[in-house]
Amino acid sequence: MPPFDVPEGDPFGPHNLPYGVFSLGGPGTGSDSGSDGKSNSDSGRRSVGVRLGDHVLDAGAAAVELGSPYAALLARPSLNPLLAAGRTAWSDVRRAITAWVTVPAHRETIAPLLHPLSEVTLHLPFEVADYVDFYASENHARNVGQIFRPDAEDSLTPNWKHLPIGYHGRSGTVVVSGTEVVRPSGQRKAPADPAPVFGPSVRLDIEAEVGFVVGTPSAMGTAVPLSGFRDHVFGLCLLNDWSARDLQAWEYVPLGPFLGKSFATSVSAWITPLDALDDARVAPPTRTHPLLPYLDDASDASEDPGGYDLRISVAINGHVVSEPPFSTMYWTAAQQLAHMTVNGASLRTGDLYGSGTVSGASDNERGSLLELTWNGRDTLELPDGKRTFLEDGDTVTLTAWAPGPHGTRVGLGEVSGRVVAGA
Amino acid sequence: MPPFDVPEGDPFGPHNLPYGVFSLGGPGTGSDSGSDGKSNSDSGRRSVGVRLGDHVLDAGAAAVELGSPYAALLARPSLNPLLAAGRTAWSDVRRAITAWVTVPAHRETIAPLLHPLSEVTLHLPFEVADYVDFYASENHARNVGQIFRPDAEDSLTPNWKHLPIGYHGRSGTVVVSGTEVVRPSGQRKAPADPAPVFGPSVRLDIEAEVGFVVGTPSAMGTAVPLSGFRDHVFGLCLLNDWSARDLQAWEYVPLGPFLGKSFATSVSAWITPLDALDDARVAPPTRTHPLLPYLDDASDASEDPGGYDLRISVAINGHVVSEPPFSTMYWTAAQQLAHMTVNGASLRTGDLYGSGTVSGASDNERGSLLELTWNGRDTLELPDGKRTFLEDGDTVTLTAWAPGPHGTRVGLGEVSGRVVAGA
Structure with missing residues (x-):
């Protein structure tokens, strides 16, 4: 029997230990925070929690009870202090919590601090500083290119590689x-329409992504090299980059997406520390174009191959519609961090960057409805009806797991959201 | 003699009263914060300051000394509490401060709390939440279109109007x-180059803009109408959207500017409350295209015409190179706010949005070197040499004024920055 009654093979066993922020009481919907993520914000004291099976350990209270030197990082209403503490502290805290939940001597102290997921409310776990979204899947970029620029010589723009x-x-x-x-709601205009019209989006979509959370800041005017990735990035989460394709198509030339994306971006309540994902590290796809030195991870001295083998699943109303493999991403999170800072832009604790839509090579590995239905040309057959884009009432849920030590799985926290009509 | 020895006609007289955040001591460079805006961040207690002539009133200390109920908003190291307090509080506080600096009975209390600008350090006056940049000058957009798409039928993209x-x-x-x-530094690649090269930007530019500062937040899922502009926006500042044109040109298709802009955006240390600019309000240019109702300010019930008559001046190393007139902007700040939220995106206290480069119709009214030199085709003749784009050591300073009550001028705080080479 594994420690503290977590079943053998549980993807949230003591080899995982993702971090979140919770308060007691809640809507009883497990990892949901209710119909309005903000309505419960004051319904109870917030504390850093660590997931263990289907329970949440009150890590703040545990640290206080056990007289841990990390109480100042954990008995807090946000992950930001822990994020800001830096890589050595991340490892030390993880080692301490692993001991709390595995060493029998702690059982009497820890057991009362484990709360069933159904009895807590999970909150946005950190204060997001800047949010950046990338476009790193070659399959996704080629699909989008073929859909929107069918006559182009190359489905990728010249800069993509x-x-x-x-x-x-x-x-x-x-x-x-x-x-x-x-x-x-917003403006949309098909090329043949005489003028734009205003109304609720009729092409509401998702993008299945992985989000990376920056802990350690960097100074303006300095670049973070590829080898600095693990020093600056604390962990990852699942991310749904909700997208209104009709708004986006009309607005995005020449300055990029704006209202088509800015209405909501959902992240999982659990941040998985990179320290839990060492067994999921894989080499990224072979690069077909030579890279400038600051992006060249083949010649980088660090031992980290850069990629992560995360198996994502996309479900609509509980029906799996796609299983995008993160290991296929052309650009790694380390390359994205190096690029993002190569102009001297600083990092702040709480910076979040999304990988971009994860799409594999196969039809059933695409991370957006845009690709799955080829911009509405095809339909998805669900038990509750056909879909091209999302309907009001649809719930989209992303889940994922990664290979863990000794054949285990490391579960990522789900990210789920239900679409409702505007007022 | 005007109150408290501010010369008659001073653009920072008691009709203005912009807000900033200062600490005592400093580099002695007036409104600069030194060679590194962050190096002085802990050199003294920060407080909200109000500019009066060439002095800064310690508004926090004044509020405490005078037993003002606004001490909780002013004796703070940031403008955020004042910004969050809402429109009624903004007017009440302004009325109170106006009395402090004009009613002779307060002179004895206030005089010791006035510090020469040369003896203070000015800090970033608020915590920036989200930063959005617009593209609202028709002259600028047409110039850019003609430079980069000389063969296009229309120099504006179809969505622009x-x-x-x-x-x-x-x-x-x-x-x-x-x-x-x-x-x-970053990647650049001219269309004829076989591959991108990496190095310091060789086309470093400025964009003369006005920034609008959001005070009152709004809820996700709700839109802020045109008539809500004054309820949500506290004031404005000058903004220099530094731009690396070579980086930008290579990266920006299809998702917009990224590293070409993200290395630095400078704002003035003084935020001018909109309440100080009532006499500067003007009607925007006549719109040539019908607008959807949420943007249609001609039929909007509010009495605010939407435009502001701000006379901007751009100087390089003290030599004026352009005088962009803000009154020519096609889109108003109220329209930008309504558009930014029409998809349900929420506002937070501290959101900042830039107008986009301000360019008038005349050659000497252009707000970027891109336009002033027609992408380097022409040169600017300065007393210290020719320029196409910026050289290391160049200092760019934006200043501005607006019509005030009774023929006065309302000065905007300058925004200045010196270009230095990377390490």
């Missing part, structure tokens, strides 16, 4: 899993 | 006037 394309998104509308997503 | 185009920028690199700007 030379740099990880990215743009800034709206950090103020990053919400935790469980937060309802109000269908956005 | 239907919506205020905008994108999110990096809030973590918004810096206060006086902060040195390190020349960014």
Whole structure:
């Protein structure tokens, strides 16, 4: 029997230990935070929690009870102090918590601090500083190119293989899993229409992504090299980059996506530390174009191969529609970090960057409805009806796991959201 | 003699009263914060300051000394509490401060709390939440279109007259006037080059803009109408959107500007409350295209015409190179706010949005070197040599004034920054 009654093989066993922020009481919906991620924000004291099976350990209270020197990092209403503490502290704290949940001598102290997931509310676990979204899947970029530029000689833009394309998104509308997503309104205009019309989006989509959370800041005017990735990035989460394709198509030339994306970005309530994912590290796909030195991970001295083998699953109303493999991403999170800072842009604790839509090579590995339905040309057959894009009432849930030590699986926290009509 | 020895006609007289954050001691450079806006961050207690002539009133200390109920908003190290207090509080506080600096009975209390600008350090006056940059000058957009798409039928993209185009920028690199700007490095590739090269930008530019500062937040899922502009926006500042044109040209298709902009955005140390600019309000240019109702300010019930008559001046090393008139902007700040939230995106206290480069119709009214030199084809003749783009050591300073009551001028705080080479 594994420690503290977590079943053998549980993807949230003591080899995982992702971090979140919780308060007692809640809607009883497990990892959801209720119909409005903000409505419960004051319904109880917030503390850093660590997931163990289907329970949450009150890590703040545990640290206090056990007289841990990390109480100052854990008995807090946000992960930000822990994020800011740096890589050595991340490892030390993880080692301490592993001991708390595995050493029998701690059982009497820890057991009363484990709360069933169904009895807590999970909150946005950190204060998002800047939010950047990348575009790092070659399959996704080629699909999008073929859909929107069918006559182009190359489905990729000329820069795509030379740099990880990215743009800034709206950090103020990053919400935790469980937060309802109000269908956005805005302008849309098909090329043949005489003028734009205004109304609720008719092409509401998702993008299955992985989000990376920066802990250690960097100074303006300095670049973070590839080898600095693990010093600066604390962990990862699942991320759904909700997208209104009709708004986006009309607005995005020449300055990029704006209202088509800024209405909501959902992240999982659990941040998985990179320290839990050492067995999931894989080499990225072979690069077909030579890279400038600051992006060249083949010749980089660090031992980290850069890729992560994360198996993502996309479900609509509980029905799996796609299983995007993160290992296929052309650009790694380390390359994205190096690129993002090579111009001297600083990092702040709480910076979040999304990988871009994860799409594999196969039809059933695509990370957006845009690709799965080829921009609405095809339909998805679900038990509750056909879909091209999302309908009001649809719930989209991303889940994922990664290979862990000794044949285990490391579960990532789900990110889920239900679409509701605007007022 | 005007109150408290401010000369008659001073653009920072008691009709103005912009807000900033200062600490005592400093580099003696007036409104600069030294060679590195962050190096002085802990050199003294920060407090809200109000500019009066060439002095700064310690508004926090004044509020405490006078037993003002606004001490909780002013005796703070940031403008955020005042910003969050809402429109009624903004007017009440302004009325109170006006009395402090004009009613002779307060003179004895106030005089010792007035510090010469040369003896203080000015800091970034608020915590920037999200930063959005617009593209609202028709002259600028047409110039850019003619430069980069000389063969296009229309120099404007098809969406330009239907919506205020905008994108999110990096809030973590918004810096206060006086902060040195390190020349960014990155990839560039001219269309004829076989591959991109890496190095310091060779086309470093400025964009003369006005920044609008959001005070009152809004809820996700709700739109802020045109008539809500004054309820949500506290004031404005000058903003220099530093731009590396070579980096930008290579990276920006299809997701917009990223590293070409994210290395630094400078704002003035003084935020001018909109309440000080009532006499500067003007009607925007006549719109040539019908607008959707949420943007249609001609039929909007509010009495605010939407435009502001701000006379901007751009100087390089003290030599004026352009005088962009803000009154020519096609899209108003109220329209930008309505557009930014029409998809349900929420506002947070501290959100900052830039107008986009301000360019008038005349050659000497252009707000970027890109336009002033027609992408380097022409040269600017300065007393210290020719320029196409910026050289290391160049200092760019934006200043501005607006019509005030009774023929006065309302001065805007300058935004200045010196370009230095990277390490």
